[in-house]
Amino acid sequence: MLRLPANANDLGKKVKQFYFQTRPITSDMLPELMDVLSDNEYVMATVTAAELVAKFQPKVKHYCYYFTHDGRWGNLKRLLNMYHLPGVCHGDDVFYMFNSALNATLPGDADEVWVRQAFVRMWSNFAHRGDPTPDEGELAEGLVRWEPVEPCAGKSYFKLRCLQIDRSLKMVANPFLKRSTFWRELFRTYGYGSRKLPE
Structure with missing residues (x-):
């Protein structure tokens, strides 16, 4: 039999209130x-991993992205019959990095093609130079400077900088701040598995 902690109902009520009021x-x-x-x-695994690297490996440059392009190569929503929902599915970015038989054939001026070219260019730059930032000529093509996650060793506050990938690219800070703050507080209060986060 699954044993739930005595405060499981309280935890469930907080989650329900936060998301559904x-x-x-x-x-x-x-x-x-x-x-x-x-x-x-x-989300919490990604944010936490970025924070741990920023805190405990501050000299390691690492980059985070937030893929928001809800385009015609978002095949997972179609396969799951959820195409009517807003946003992208986890894994939809893969259809922009690699060709797939599931991808619709689109004209060269389609937004999806531009997003793919920008995304692949930056990944290629990272593989080649260890930095996804394009050179100056590529910046003129609509690409942007992809800033690394900011180190936070010795700081109590973590600011997640990430590249938002859509038809236009831009750097954003803390795109999930309200939701990640909520989950951090839950982990501090109720623990994560058998562990509680330090104050």
């Missing part, structure tokens, strides 16, 4: 449910 959970609330699942499965 007082509304009953129905099929109309799929976007909110997707946020819960995304935060629990991907």
